[in-house]
Amino acid sequence: MLLPAYDLSFYEFDEENDPKTYGVLLCDLVHGKPPLKPLYIGIGWYWYYHGFRNAPEILCLPTTHGWDSRFIHGYPYITTIKTTEAEATEREPIFREKIRPFLEDFDGIWNLRKTELLRIYKEAKESRGLKAWEDIRKLSNIDLLSFFLDFTFIINRKEAETHMIMMTASYYISGLLQELWREIFGTEAPIDPDFNKIMAGYESQDIKVVRGLWRLGRRAVELGVQDVFETFDDEGVINELGKTKAGAQWLSEYNEFLLEHGWRCERMHAYDTPAWIEKPSLGINRIKMLMAKDVFPMDVEKVRVIEERKKTEIEVLAKVPEGQRDAFKVLMGAAQKSGFWSEDHTYFCDFYIGAIGRWIVTEYGRRFAEAGCIDDPEDIHFLHANEIRKAAIPMGRVNLRHYVERRKREWEESLKIDPKPFYGDISHAQSVLRSDPTLSVSTQVPIVREELKADLYGAAAAPGVTEGVARVIMGADKLAEIKPGEILVAPGTSAAWTVAFSIVKGLITDGGGALSHPVIMARENGIPCVAGCLEATAKIKTGQRVRVDGNRGVVYILNK
Amino acid sequence: MSEKYVYWFEELGQDHHNLAGKKCANLGEMAKLGLPVPPGFGLTVKAYEDFLAKTNAIQEIRNYFQGFHGSIDSIDQFNESSSEIRKIVESKAMPKGMGSMILLFYDDLCRKCNVDEVAVAIRSSGPVSHPGQYETYLNVKGKQDLLVKIIQVWASSFNPRSLAFRSRKGIPLESDPIGVAVLKMVNARAAGVVFTADPNTGDRSKMILEANWGLGESVVSGELMPDTYFVDKESLQIRERKLGTKQKYVTFKAVGVSEEETPPDKRSSFCLKDEEVAEVGRLAVTLEKHFGVPQDAEWAIDEDFPFPKNVILLQTRSAVIAQKKSAVDQVVDLMIKRL
Numbered sequence: 020m021l022l023p024a025y026d027l028s029f030y031e032f033d034e035e036n037d038p039k040t041y042g043v044l045l046c047d048l049v050h051g052k053p054p055l056k057p058l059y060i061g062i063g064w065y066w067y068y069h070g071f072r073n074a075p076e077i078l079c080l081p082t083t084h085g086w087d088s089r090f091i092h093g094y095p096y097i098t099t100i101k102t103t104e105a106e107a108t109e110r111e112p113i114f115r116e117k118i119r120p121f122l123e124d125f126d127g128i129w130n131l132r133k134t135e136l137l138r139i140y141k142e143a144k145e146s147r148g149l150k151a152w153e154d155i156r157k158l159s160n161i162d163l164l165s166f167f168l169d170f171t172f173i174i175n176r177k178e179a180e181t182h183m184i185m186m187t188a189s190y191y192i193s194g195l196l197q198e199l200w201r202e203i204f205g206t207e208a209p210i211d212p213d214f215n216k217i218m219a220g221y222e223s224q225d226i227k228v229v230r231g232l233w234r235l236g237r238r239a240v241e242l243g244v245q246d247v248f249e250t251f252d253d254e255g256v257i258n259e260l261g262k263t264k265a266g267a268q269w270l271s272e273y274n275e276f277l278l279e280h281g282w283r284c285e286r287m288h289a290y291d292t293p294a295w296i297e298k299p300s301l302g303i304n305r306i307k308m309l310m311a312k313d314v315f316p317m318d319v320e321k322v323r324v325i326e327e328r329k330k331t332e333i334e335v336l337a338k339v340p341e342g343q344r345d346a347f348k349v350l351m352g353a354a355q356k357s358g359f360w361s362e363d364h365t366y367f368c369d370f371y372i373g374a375i376g377r378w379i380v381t382e383y384g385r386r387f388a389e390a391g392c393i394d395d396p397e398d399i400h401f402l403h404a405n406e407i408r409k410a411a412i413p414m415g416r417v418n419l420r421h422y423v424e425r426r427k428r429e430w431e432e433s434l435k436i437d438p439k440p441f442y443g444d445i446s447h448a449q450s451v452l453r454s455d456p457t458l459s460v461s462t463q464v465p466i467v468r469e470e471l472k473a474d475l476y477g478a479a480a481a482p483g484v485t486e487g488v489a490r491v492i493m494g495a496d497k498l499a500e501i502k503p504g505e506i507l508v509a510p511g512t513s514a515a516w517t518v519a520f521s522i523v524k525g526l527i528t529d530g531g532g533a534l535s536h537p538v539i540m541a542r543e544n545g546i547p548c549v550a551g552c553l554e555a556t557a558k559i560k561t562g563q564r565v566r567v568d569g570n571r572g573v574v575y576i577l578n579k
Numbered sequence: 580m581s582e583k584y585v586y587w588f589e590e591l592g593q594d595h596h597n598l599a600g601k602k603c604a605n606l607g608e609m610a611k612l613g614l615p616v617p618p619g620f621g622l623t624v625k626a627y628e629d630f631l632a633k634t635n636a637i638q639e640i641r642n643y644f645q646g647f648h649g650s651i652d653s654i655d656q657f658n659e660s661s662s663e664i665r666k667i668v669e670s671k672a673m674p675k676g677m678g679s680m681i682l683l684f685y686d687d688l689c690r691k692c693n694v695d696e697v698a699v700a701i702r703s704s705g706p707v708s709h710p711g712q713y714e715t716y717l718n719v720k721g722k723q724d725l726l727v728k729i730i731q732v733w734a735s736s737f738n739p740r741s742l743a744f745r746s747r748k749g750i751p752l753e754s755d756p757i758g759v760a761v762l763k764m765v766n767a768r769a770a771g772v773v774f775t776a777d778p779n780t781g782d783r784s785k786m787i788l789e790a791n792w793g794l795g796e797s798v799v800s801g802e803l804m805p806d807t808y809f810v811d812k813e814s815l816q817i818r819e820r821k822l823g824t825k826q827k828y829v830t831f832k833a834v835g836v837s838e839e840e841t842p843p844d845k846r847s848s849f850c851l852k853d854e855e856v857a858e859v860g861r862l863a864v865t866l867e868k869h870f871g872v873p874q875d876a877e878w879a880i881d882e883d884f885p886f887p888k889n890v891i892l893l894q895t896r897s898a899v900i901a902q903k904k905s906a907v908d909q910v911v912d913l914m915i916k917r918l
Contacts, residue, residue, distance in 0.1 A: 081915065111915055114915070115911050115915070118911060118914065119907060119911060122907045122910055122911070123907055191914060195910070195913060195914050195917065198917055199913070341784065342777075342780070342782055342784075342785075343909075345906035345909065346906045346909035346910050346913065348906065349906040349907055349909075349910050350910045350913075353910075
């Protein structure tokens with residue numbers, strides 16, 4: 020029997036045959052929980068899964084044709100489409116040629132591609148005369164529809180294909196380095212401080228954005244309006260600043276900043292949370308946290324981090340057997356660049372495309388509600404692209420409520436359940452994960468070492484040891500609750516959380532591996548982090564004292 | 580004046596590839612350098628040609644090919660032609676003058692070695708090397724057998740694989756003139772090969788030795804797992820050693836040699852002493868320096884001499900090694916291996 024998947028037939032799960040075909044399907048808890056809404060599953064996620072099939076074919080990966088995916092009770096499950104031995108033999112020589120440029124010049128490839136993505140986004144806006152968030156209201160129904168279709172079928176495809184080709188190359192490079200690391204040094208790279216040191220000290224676009232926020236904070240001090248930030252809540256700050264000349268000056272500078280860098284939503288991989296450019300108060304709490312510092316905190320660490328990286332590179336290379344040293348050096352260089360990519364791409368990929376999607380679908384929600392096609396603008400998240408197209412012209416003639424109602428019901432059901440971690444035979448998991456290392460982006464496993472008698476074991480870590488008071492934060496909108504010097508405990512972190520890294524003393528997360536945001540950003544900030552603990556937010560309570568041992572990748576709860 | 584068909588190795592050198600073939604020329608070059616090679620002599624390429632001409636074998640071979648209708652390109656045809664032509668060649672007696680000249684050298688060799696009928700190895704020595712293509716006869720004793728075996732080495736230039744090789748390369752089938760090396764047999768306790776670079780990766784910082792008990796033929800044939808040593812070229816220190824299974828080894832019979840099962844205690848112990856490994860390494864480095872390119876040399880440990888005189892070189896040639904792979908290619912290889 021096929022299980023329903025919001026009318027998206029390619030995601031329907033065949034209970035009988037799919038487990039037989041694939042061995043096992045693993046739940047993507049990293050992205051799938053809380054459950055994604057149908058509109059995003061049908062657009063953004065549709066193209067990401069396409070990207071995970073496209074990249075393996077473009078790069079001719081010998082062992083896999085890429086991911087296959089199903090939605091089961093509202094949750095995404097992934098597995099790999101293995102190649103046959105004959106296919107693997109045929110693909111290998113092509114793979115050799117395709118992966119080569121990434122080893123030689125990962126940065127060069129990424130620079131071209133990210134420039135291209137930004138050009139596409141900007142052209143999509145400028146060719147329609149759009150700049151500010153409200154501008155989209157001026158589009159005629161047909162112009163809005165053409166923007167929507169362009170976004171859905173062209174821009175998204177381009178972004179997803181670029182994204183996953185880079186990600187696949189990055190995982191192959193980083194995965195190989197981790198394997199050699201284990202062989203040569205006998206340690207798991209993601210929790211080895213030396214590994215972390217050699218991966219640190221690369222400035223991603225995200226750090227540049229946070230530096231911009233810090234600068235805006237200093238600008239507020241210069242303009243003498245910092246007391247507004249100290250007195251009012253985030254919304255209040257915006258209102259209050261509008262009342263004075265100095266405040267208005269600051270707001271116009273902030274607005275310029277958002278026009279360039281505000282294309283990011285509170286939650287990635289969904290269109291249902293506001294973008295900064297849509298809701299400028301979202302950036303205010305970050306600015307509040309940073310404005311007291313007269314030097315950008317990451318710049319303080321940067322020099323030390325880079326020096327330490329260079330020193331560690333030399334030490335590490337000296338320990339590599341001579342015959343392997345040249346290869347190791349090339350691999351290490353490429354892995355450093357792919358680690359940097361891992362952090363840098365979010366701005367150009369996930370964030371920007373998500374915010375443009377948010378922009379268009381929010382406008383459709385507004386128009387459809389106003390025209391009586393749906394009851395609530397938020398109902399737009401339960402529709403599919405075809406239905407939006409159907410109702411867009413002529414506007415107001417098509418009733419979309421029955422689509423919304425049954426999908427909303429389905430989605431609300433999924434909210435109530437705890438997804439099964441896998442379907443099929445779990446003994447196939449190792450071979451599935453092995454034949455496609457990119458699957459680990461969604462499936463990290465803690466490295467348990469009983470002898471350390473820790474309360475939590477991480478899948479990856481940033482070096483250093485610290486003790487302090489835990490602060491459990493479940494979403495980026497709650498970041499203002501953090502007090503300086505606390506230890507942040509979170510489900511995971513994304514670029515939206517970056518600002519917190521300059522005030523916390525340590526970090527513990529449920530999700531994340533060696534290339535994840537928490538590990539990379541903790542490293543850049545010189546704070547210890549243990550990521551991928553699976554149940555950190557469940558086990559640790561705010562106020563408890565915890566020890567974060569980033570050198571060994573474990574956490575101790577000191578007063579249980 | 581009659582043609583000079585035979586030379587002592589000491590009379591030969593690098594310039595004599597065409598005169599007596601590469602093996603003889605290289606043995607000569609090594610002897611001149613004062614390196615330890617077995618005493619012996621080489622027969623010229625002209626000896627092969629004149630043998631075929633004077634015995635009229637060449638005419639019979641030509642007649643055979645002319646009478647052959649259609650092309651020779653199947654394995655069956657190569658086998659059949661080979662056996663016909665070898666019959667022709669091996670049925671001929673050694674021409675008088677040539678034979679007495681060879682025996683004069685053999686007598687001298689016996690005197691030098693202080694043995695009545697010194698045991699010798701008889702190996703082909705082509706101007707262009709075709710390793711493993713022609714036959715070698717080991718532990719040959721006495722004048723009569725010497726001449727028979729020399730003719731058999733010549734005849735082996737008509738073995739099926741040589742015919743197939745010439746056919747594929749478009750070389751005339753009717754003959755392939757080669758020299759012959761006649762060396763005193765080494766009473767080998769152990770023997771093997773040394774590469775002065777890693778033939779697979781092209782890494783030139785280390786040498787690789789492969790060794791087995793007995794004569795070197797078991798190592799050269801590549802049929803069993805010898806002991807392997809990786810030796811640093813600078814320090815001659817052993818960087819790594821791997822014990823081979825050495826299931827079999829080649830040893831002497833009264834005449835000729837035979838392959839035997841290796842006794843268990845010998846299988847489980849390394850067949851070389853570290854000082855012998857270093858000495859082989861030292862000689863190999865000398866060879867590489869002299870010839871200017873990585874060498875693939877054969878050597879043996881002679882039971883009849885004390886160290887270091889027991890380490891004897893049997894032949895050397897330019898090693899066929901991989902171009903050193905770029906670091907990027909090495910990474911790609913690793914990626915493929917671990918996928």
